[in-house]
Amino acid sequence: MQRVVVVGSGLAGTHAAMALRRQGYEGELVLVGAEEHQPYDRPPLSKAVLLGNQDDTSLTFSLDELRIELRPNVHATGLRSGVVETSVGDLAYDGLVLATGSEPVRLPGTGGRYLRTKTDALSLRASLREGAQVVVVGAGWIGAEVATAAAKHGCQVTVLELAATPVAHALPAEIASHFVPWYAAAGVELRTNCAVAEVGPDGVSLVDGSSLEADVVVVGVGVRPAAGWLEGSPIPVDRGVLVGADLATGVEGVYAVGDLVARWSPRYGERIRGEHWDDALRSPAVAAANLLGGAEEYDPVPYVWSEQFGRMIQFAGNLGPESKGKLVWRGDPATGEGWSAFWLDSRSCVAAVLAVDQPRDFVQGRRLAEGSVPLDVDKLADPAVMVKATVAEFQRD
Template structure:
């Protein structure tokens, strides 16, 4: 199938890199990138680190879009997709009109969850969000941050360093409980106190009101600034009447193709089939989106591909680098390497003797060695694994 006119929807990492990959793989027809934000495609991980701290301003990808022959349609939001009575191809309806295509890339990412209430709540999803929040982080400011997940911890890190009086309110029993479980997440709780941040777990928020937060028990927590970081949802509501299968994200197979082979989806908005984990996966992290971009471009151009990575992500918080690889959903126990009181430690998740996932705190070699082993499948020698002085690779054997 020769595609003459490809449209990419989404200006984040997934969309931008897929557009570039399409050109690199030989697509010579029209190529249009539609992005809801008014900025050229940029990198998001630095937003809650260097950009919020004021150490970096522009994280745009160093791509010469004109030289690539990519038409950027910035500040244009996708509103509907018409695939009916079109085969192959269809019509993308946007806030600026309609675009016909015979190949489509869906990379619309995710949208942050907002809380009820009439008070102002700051989000940290876009560069404009972060630029609006940055000047408010002043010494003595009372900052209430809802959510002790990855983003919440990074924002708390920067705000505390700026001298803000930070209170983090978390509905779960521990930081990162939704991501890595309460037992492992609880090991990061002392980091907050050491940074001068007040952490209140098991505390639900009813609404964001003028002047602060209304908590579920009726208490009012006064704050000068409220930041909400309670997660995100795939930005797929606009596809409801498209005829594509939606199950949290756009459902795709292991080649990232939808039920229409001329339509692929990737990144935070895609629910891709993983033969490795035997289920559809929605992984809202940078590394997965980057890996998927080459695969999505190849699939759209008719190549035989298989996208089945081991999920990986990282976070910088309270002076530590925290890295995670794998998927611990099927694990039945954990193994600790080192003590959480040490400067560096790691946790392994196991299902029987099989390694499922790893969390490494300032132990990058553990992460690298476990990540390689996870890709091929391995079992763990427990006595060696529990000794932090033993190289992790010496505790892993092929399954």
């Protein structure tokens, strides 16, 4: 291969380019990115950056050393065989990695801020002045982090959530209902079962006909894959670029990684939309290996974390709004101390784990989830017993 093009200079695209070099690719390597910035990391944007503790989240690596030619401010606009069409002309490729990530779902109306880029984060931070009325639409991962920062800055914060509990897209109500008291404790008003109809410049109108004024409205109601530019191309797209566990698109020499993809998971027998940092970090090495002739699979247990209201939340698994399997609690959420919850499948293996300020439970639980190891349920229910010590006797022999 003489020229590999990577489209999208976020975490996944940048790591794909780095992995190609590290795995021995010697040809021309072009990284095309729509943003003006050098590649940077997004999770701190809604945490340390919004809180005012950090400005720069640049990824640390050397473009020159790795001989990666970054082309910022360039939009890919289309794709045909062997050619990426861009805002500055055609770019021929022998190998291609698609990594254009995702973009926020927009609500009707002309107002509202969305938090995706470094520019969004710095501009939002400047608006979070003491006493400002802030409405956050959506109590998902991002909405809760924005509410945390806004409350810290002394804003009057109201969070409007369509579902009955926070993070309803990822966690069942029996778990997420324990997140509700965190809002009031931080001085944030959480209104659940609340449907926003439109976002205007000075507030939001609700479906019930009422409205809410605000100095700042931040919308965090999910993301969708940034795949519009692939319309009319041979790349299969259905709520994400469709790839197998090898991250191949089915079009020769074209792989896709990170938030953009809906990957086939042999582990779950279904398609998984990533949308989390861990996928963007780890999937590119597999795509790079396969583009260079390898035969690797990417099929981990999905992992996400969030830092909200002074707590570290970590979740690994694939649940959705429904609880799957037997739920085992470790610790009592009502005490304010750390706790965790495990979902076990019919073989008593970890299907999913959620931990709140309980990193040790999480690390051990996640490892066991990856390995499908049966646990002793009674021991697991005792938080004094280490999770790894609950592996059923016959497995340890």
